[in-house]
Amino acid sequence: MSEAHGRSGILLIDKPAGITSHDVVARTRKRAGTRKVGHAGTLDPMATGLLVLGINNSTRLLTSLVGLDKEYFATIRLGSATNTDDADGEPIEVAEPGRVDALTAAAVSAALVPLTGAIRQVPSSVSAIRVDGKRAYTLAREGEIVELAARSVTVSALEVLGSRREAHFYDLDVRVRCSSGTYIRAIARDLGAALGVGGHLTALRRSMIGPFSVADAADLESLDVAAALIAPAAIAAALFPVFALDAEQAVDLGHGKRLVAERPEGLPGPVAAIAPDGRLVGLLEFTAGIGKPIVNFAPDVLTEPEVGE
Known part of the structure; x- marks a missing residue:
């Protein structure tokens, strides 16, 4: 019998790209020998970084983790918008090369100001928010036009760490510290719209949830549940x-x-x-x-x- 069977606790997992958060939960169930595994907030398949999972009785602790502030590192591509606001979607707008080439760091900084602080944000149309009983992303993939109401969120930090020009795109590496419920894809979308060139995410990594860091997270492929489990x-x-x-x-x-x-x-x-x-x-x-x-x-x-x- 594995030492993990029947034990409760919290797992910090570093999710790799290309799989869903549900895939991570399913693999963890097998490793832990229990179906009682939940999560405190998902990541998109494209995204990597910190997932917090609850095992057995500790799934009841997850509600205390869901609302914590989060930190992300992301890459925003200016010059193209997609129907999912990230690189997994189809382009719906590509700016004239001259408009992107004319972008300056000062213009980007000015456009970031209204996206910082206590703001009203319209979630991405492919978010997990339920609309008439269905997830918004399900409706969007079925071809329906999804209109979501703006919600209050707080972006406490929105910092440009670096930038570079790729062909006729302008890529920004950013750090975002924000309240729960903030969509980083929506920040990319809104920044591109404000600059008149379109924008979407090409990379996203969640580095922190409240006091918990991805630096302390276990690798999914080599996960030893008993060793990685943190006591409630x-x-x-x-x-x-x-x-x-x-x-x-x-x-x-x-x-x-x-x-x-x-x-x-x-x-x-x-x-x-x-x-x-x-x-x-x-x-x-x-x-x-x-x-x-x-x-x-x-x-x-x-x-x-x-x-x-």
Whole structure:
């Protein structure tokens, strides 16, 4: 029996290009010997970088990870727009070579300003947003015109790291730090539109999700789930203030009882309740000296691999 079977935790995976996030989940299920694998946000097949997966009981932690800020490194090609806003799509607009050749770094910098900060962004038409029960990308691929409403996002950093001219295109290497729900493809599209030459992504790599870095992620091809699995308590402690339970409190909380205690100092929001043995027992919310369980995490039960895994 693999040491990973029945264990819960979080995996940081460095997704390679050319496969879907669902493919990563499917492969991880086989490696972990469980079907209980979820993710905290997908990447397009073209994109690489950090995927956060939850195993077994830790899939319940993923909702706390989905809304974290993210960092990306991307390449934007100015001079051509595609129907998917990235290199996987078909060109729908190619600018006159002279217009692209005339672009300057100053003009690009000026066009980036309205795309930075708290903005209203229209998601890409091939996003995973649901429209009348279907994913937008499914409708777009069926030939339907998809119109999505603008949504509020925050782009806290949009930095040009380098640029170069390829034929009659102008390529920008950028770093983006943004809130959850921001579409980097939409930034490329909107930058190209603002400059009047069209734009799309040719490369995208997610480097961070909240405090978690792709530098700490495991390679998918050589993934050893047991070795790479991060304990739920370690993840919760990186996200929330910690309440150190005594043995009696750990038992009480595991039975759904409330705690009479003062909230530990730290950021507002949930508190990670951790038992003396280092196990994450639950997440609490505190009101007037009472800690109430938001979600509890049952102890792991080691099992044999699931049938078919």
